[in-house]
Amino acid sequence: MGISILFISLFFFLIIGVPVAVSLGLASLIFILLEGMPDLIVLxxxxxxxxxxxxxxxxxxxxxxxxxxxxxxxxxxFAFARACVGWLHGGLGHVNIGASVIFAGMSGAAVADAGGLGSIEIKAMRDSGYDDSFSVGVTAASSTIGPIIPPSLPLIVYGVIADASIGQLFAAGIVPGLLMALSLMLMVSWYSRKNGYPRDGSFLISRLYQTFIHAFAPLMTPVIIVGGILFGIFTPTEAAIAAVAYSMFLGLVIYKTLTWRSLLKVSVDTVETTASILMIIAASAVFAWILTANQVAQGFADFLLALSDNKIVLLLIITLLILFIGCFMETLAAITILVPVLLPVVTQLGISPVHFGIILILNLMLGLLTPPVGMVLYVLAKVANVPFERCVVATAPFLIPLVTVLMLLTFLPGLSMWLPSVIYQP
Incomplete structure (x- = not known):
């Protein structure tokens, strides 16, 4: 009865618009008080x-x-990506994806990609005659690459909750992220030929060289972060500190585009974003403790295993469940709620927590492209100044390649686990 009240109260608070962290905390507190436990358990x-x-x-x-x-x-x-792939049919669509791959090695968040690169990409595509539907759709879809290719904020949070190696999670995300980019580029090629979208000029070695030199220092950011982690030079946490130091070096010393006013602004923005993330994690820790103490995860595992003993069927059920929840819940909140419940199930199925982490995050990224939550869609609706409903319709075709990659990763674990097995040999 108590667990039923826990979930009913949680979804009630979420439906009426209470922030996720507060909803998790309040639902947990109600359960603890009803069970007669000390309220200090929450703190x-x-x-x-x-x-x-x-x-x-x-x-x-x-x-x-x-x-x-x-x-x-x-x-x-963006200029470097344009020189690399802009000569293909639908050139700026490919540039959009390529820039997202590069930026993924710096930001680690889909919303940051959509907000940071989105305004540049959509303006460039509009100026070149691309329609808004195509521009918004490819921008939204490509932004989901950010949390898969390291560094990734969702993978860090997942690693902490699941007690999985963040280094292995980062390594496991590289091939899936590149597969996402390739599948989206194939979609863009087909779409561009069908609609007669032009190439963005010819391929010029001189232009590629000039933009590479111009962007060399920023391009070194993912090399420093990812390379440092994969080759054991520093831990993911130390890599994050190195990324901050290098970013400040570029902005203050190399390009001299950062001012004290802008440093204050980004510091305040960082504090606000971090506080909201840590509040969700803190509240979810109480929620997860209740689920564990009451063996909810084990009960759910037994329920799923009773439905079928076929691994493929169970994986499909879990995938559909995550996709459904991702449509209604913010990514970090979904991670904190789903991991304690689903991880015991996939462990019994013989699935590596690292492999499951990639499946889970990619599933939840699709949720960023679907209503009613769809955070990336809301950001791009504002950036592109188009109605939210039009963003939903524009993005729908690009879900096809992303779902295809999700299915490949789910049933071919070697795609995500090969690189970690090579780098982290026992």
Missing amino acids: HNMINGVNSFPLIAVPCFILAGHLMNEAGITDRI
């Missing part, structure tokens, strides 16, 4: 939930992303 678990060294990486990567945006580095990235 104790909240503190333990955020008392984690890897979580230091969260504000650092957020700050690094803000610094890159404020320093005007996104323009250099």
